[in-house]
Amino acid sequence: MIKPKLHPLVKKVLLDPSNLSDLASANDGPTRVLFPQIMSENISNLTAVLDNYDLRYSIQFAHKASKSATFIKQALKSDIGIDVASIAELNHALDIGFSAPKISCTGPKNNSFLQLAINKGVLISLDSLSELERLVFYVYDKCTPTKVNVLLRLSTLTTKTKKLLSQPTRFGISSNQLEKAYSIIQKHNLITLKGFHYHRDGFDAPTKAEFAHELVRLLRESRLYGHSPNIVNVGGSLRGVSLADSSDWTEYINYLCRKLKVNGDHETWGSNPYGMQLSINGGIVGREKALSLVSSEDATSYMSTMLSTKVDSNYTLGTNLADSLTHLMLEPGYALVFNAGITILKVIDLKQDELGNNYLVTNGNMYTLGTRMYEPLSDPIHISQGKLTAKSWKGYIVGNLCREDDFIMQRKVTTSSEPKIGDLLIFPNTGAYADFEDTNPILQEKCLNYQCLIKGKNINFSKD
Ligand SMILES: Cc1ncc(COP(=O)(O)O)c(C=O)c1O
Numbered sequence: 001m002i003k004p005k006l007h008p009l010v011k012k013v014l015l016d017p018s019n020l021s022d023l024a025s026a027n028d029g030p031t032r033v034l035f036p037q038i039m040s041e042n043i044s045n046l047t048a049v050l051d052n053y054d055l056r057y058s059i060q061f062a063h064k065a066s067k068s069a070t071f072i073k074q075a076l077k078s079d080i081g082i083d084v085a086s087i088a089e090l091n092h093a094l095d096i097g098f099s100a101p102k103i104s105c106t107g108p109k110n111n112s113f114l115q116l117a118i119n120k121g122v123l124i125s126l127d128s129l130s131e132l133e134r135l136v137f138y139v140y141d142k143c144t145p146t147k148v149n150v151l152l153r154l155s156t157l158t159t160k161t162k163k164l165l166s167q168p169t170r171f172g173i174s175s176n177q178l179e180k181a182y183s184i185i186q187k188h189n190l191i192t193l194k195g196f197h198y199h200r201d202g203f204d205a206p207t208k209a210e211f212a213h214e215l216v217r218l219l220r221e222s223r224l225y226g227h228s229p230n231i232v233n234v235g236g237s238l239r240g241v242s243l244a245d246s247s248d249w250t251e252y253i254n255y256l257c258r259k260l261k262v263n264g265d266h267e268t269w270g271s272n273p274y275g276m277q278l279s280i281n282g283g284i285v286g287r288e289k290a291l292s293l294v295s296s297e298d299a300t301s302y303m304s305t306m307l308s309t310k311v312d313s314n315y316t317l318g319t320n321l322a323d324s325l326t327h328l329m330l331e332p333g334y335a336l337v338f339n340a341g342i343t344i345l346k347v348i349d350l351k352q353d354e355l356g357n358n359y360l361v362t363n364g365n366m367y368t369l370g371t372r373m374y375e376p377l378s379d380p381i382h383i384s385q386g387k388l389t390a391k392s393w394k395g396y397i398v399g400n401l402c403r404e405d406d407f408i409m410q411r412k413v414t415t416s417s418e419p420k421i422g423d424l425l426i427f428p429n430t431g432a433y434a435d436f437e438d439t440n441p442i443l444q445e446k447c448l449n450y451q452c453l454i455k456g457k458n459i460n461f462s463k464d
Contacts, residue, residue, distance in 0.1 A: 003244040004378035004428040007339045017383045029445030030364035031344040036074035038340035043078045053318035057328040063089040065333025065432040070451040083331040087113040125151040125197045153197040182225040193227040199235025209309035209317040238335035239295035246296040267412040299335035334432040341431020358395025365399030367436040380425040388417040
């Protein structure tokens with residue numbers, strides 16, 4: 001068993017499964033329940049860490065983590081900012097009531113997104129030199145030229161000695177394009193360079209501290225080119241502890257490695273379980289990456305480790321940022337809605353293939369849970385709609401699409417009682433990067449989202 005770590009509010013709702021059965025029966029498609037109170041708690045926990053340092057900082061909720069108005073409204077209520085990555089996200093944030101100074105925008109921008117961002121006066125993180133050139137065009141090419149504040153997003157970070165701090169990404173401008181960017185901005189006094197931006201996934205806190213330190217160095221360097229920025233934006237990618245016991249995952253991955261080595265049935269769909277494969281020397285490639293799918297560090301301890309990492313001989317990153325009057329900007333998506341959503345899928349069929357593999361077919365699919373981005377790793381919670389049987393069941397949980405790859409989870413799952421058609425499966429921690437069904441080319445029933453507010457014994461659900 002790989003058990004999830006549940007938030008007490010989620011546990012409270014699960015205590016009376018009839019709540020969820022009622023919601024699920026109102027829709028043929030999947031159901032998602034969102035907990036804005038948990039988001040609010042995640043935000044408070046993070047700000048508590050940042051407040052320990054005498055820092056200027058801002059937290060921008062990365063809208064792309066969720067389309068839900070519930071979460072965007074909660075971000076507004078918690079008085080944090082928002083980071084938008086499309087014109088639709090920008091309009092959504094404005095409609096919900098965010099004012100321009102609370103909005104930043106990142107990612108590749110088409111002309112209409114860029115124009116709206118300029119007109120609204122939001123902070124724009126530039127993704128390429130060409131985007132900067134288009135920005136210049138739109139800022140000046142109209143009757144009332146507008147002032148605009150920008151960050152330069154970097155695709156590479158090199159230290160003074162030209163050492164590369166991590167592999168380049170395709171987002172942002174490279175270090176050898178920086179001088180050109182400085183010079184373009186310098187020549188256009190309506191455009192102000194406010195700082196630098198670097199977002200990467202999958203680095204530990206001390207390495208992230210090194211990235212931030214390098215961005216602070218760039219703030220100083222850019223002054224030589226006539227700029228006076230003070231923002232360092234280190235992006236998102238904070239995680240959370242999603243399993244009740246993280247060592248369950250390590251044990252499971254070790255089991256898979258053993259199976260792979262003897263060419264045994266590893267009971268996962270496809271030949272590369274969680275990206276792992278046998279090397280030509282008989283070793284396992286990809287084990288570390290598979291292990292890293294589960295974090296044993298929550299966002300707050302990651303943040304405190306990052307800020308207390310010594311970045312030059314005597315000073316921590318936190319002290320350095322404070323002393324240099326640098327404004328630290330964060331753009332977490334996942335971490336702010338961590339554990340703040342559950343998805344309910346209904347069992348629509350149970351079947352077996354020629355090899356004897358069992359399949360549980362659900363009314364959701366790989367878009368409902370965005371399994372290509374964040375596949376559920378812990379066992380779902382089985383809610384039987386009738387009598388529990390003493391017989392356990394083991395098999396694959398799949399979606400309702402007519403596609404071979406529509407697996408909700410790539411590993412076989414065991415339930416202690418045999419599931420039946422109409423039963424429910426609850427997937428915890430699916431508030432972030434989970435609702436992609438708009439991109440579904442097949443017209444399956446859509447997911448219905450509810451927000452859940454809990455006050456004492458009262459549990460209240462309303463449409464998102
Ligand atoms: C530029 C940028 N900022 C922030 C985020 C949010 O990342 P996370 O949800 O991992 O915190 C992303 C995610 O892709 C991103 O591309």
